[in-house]
Amino acid sequence: MSTEVSSQPLLSVRGLSKAFGGVLAVQGVDFDLAAGEMLALIGPNGAGKSTTFNLINGQLRADAGSVRLQGQELCGLAPRHIWRLGVGRTFQIAETFGSLTVAENVQMALLSRDRRLWSPWRRATHYQRAEALALLQRVGLADQAERPCAALAYGDVKRVELAMAVAHNPCLLLMDEPTAGTAPGERHALMALTRGLAREAGMGVLFTEHSMDVVFGYADRVLVLARGQTVADGAPESVRADARVQALYLGRQAAEPLKAEDAA
Numbered sequence: 001m002s003t004e005v006s007s008q009p010l011l012s013v014r015g016l017s018k019a020f021g022g023v024l025a026v027q028g029v030d031f032d033l034a035a036g037e038m039l040a041l042i043g044p045n046g047a048g049k050s051t052t053f054n055l056i057n058g059q060l061r062a063d064a065g066s067v068r069l070q071g072q073e074l075c076g077l078a079p080r081h082i083w084r085l086g087v088g089r090t091f092q093i094a095e096t097f098g099s100l101t102v103a104e105n106v107q108m109a110l111l112s113r114d115r116r117l118w119s120p121w122r123r124a125t126h127y128q129r130a131e132a133l134a135l136l137q138r139v140g141l142a143d144q145a146e147r148p149c150a151a152l153a154y155g156d157v158k159r160v161e162l163a164m165a166v167a168h169n170p171c172l173l174l175m176d177e178p179t180a181g182t183a184p185g186e187r188h189a190l191m192a193l194t195r196g197l198a199r200e201a202g203m204g205v206l207f208t209e210h211s212m213d214v215v216f217g218y219a220d221r222v223l224v225l226a227r228g229q230t231v232a233d234g235a236p237e238s239v240r241a242d243a244r245v246q247a248l249y250l251g252r253q254a255a256e257p258l259k260a261e262d263a264a
């Protein structure tokens, strides 16, 4: 079943702030994210993107502000609790078990979802195999199920990571530079796949990305941070044309358009 981008916010971030000593890493950031929406969080190095992610998933505690998921406050909750509430994450360098097969990796994620990681089911080989294979089918890896993860091309490892991340059916997925280290063809296939999963499941996706062709090709909305503050938040075309964003990226004049291939 396909779900379009909803008009109701799935995630509402208000006044989010975090300082490290004298460094104001995130300062009063506000944004909403709808179910099924792909929101790119971009900005130069040190803009506060990772800090924002870590505040949302509970790895860091906010100094001020609020992060509400479907109305529930996440600030102050432990990362595991936030994960249980439906916030998944993928990493810049994919985190998979290289010595396990592709299917076993997904089965490990299913064990974790079902709180059985430390039970006799710990040997993943036979656990919820049909469900694991269905997830692999969805990410286009059914024919690789029995291969060790370490033998896969990196773009396929990223697909395994995606299958693992959606195994617990998150309503919000945080993706830290999802296409880092992948070839251009793989990059587009991976983002098209992610967008399909987001639309089908009504899953909101917040992703950081340095590749502007990915940002402008796949984001429904773009949020630009600089020095911890919001510079722009809107549809890709309006953000691309925004004079402050132009100035931030390479110091261009507003009349000179930001090109898809520009890197952050």
Ligand SMILES: Nc1ncnc2c1ncn2[C@@H]1O[C@H](COP(=O)(O)OP(=O)(O)OP(=O)(O)O)[C@@H](O)[C@H]1O
Pocket: 020, 023, 024, 025, 043, 044, 045, 046, 047, 048, 049, 050, 051, 052
């Ligand atoms: N644990 C920390 N201790 C001290 N300062 C930190 C810490 N984490 C981040 N900072 C600082 O906070 C600011 C924002 O950093 P952050 O990593 O969130 O930026 P970013 O946009 O993710 O950058 P990049 O694109 O380089 O990953 C930077 O000035 C950074 O040096």
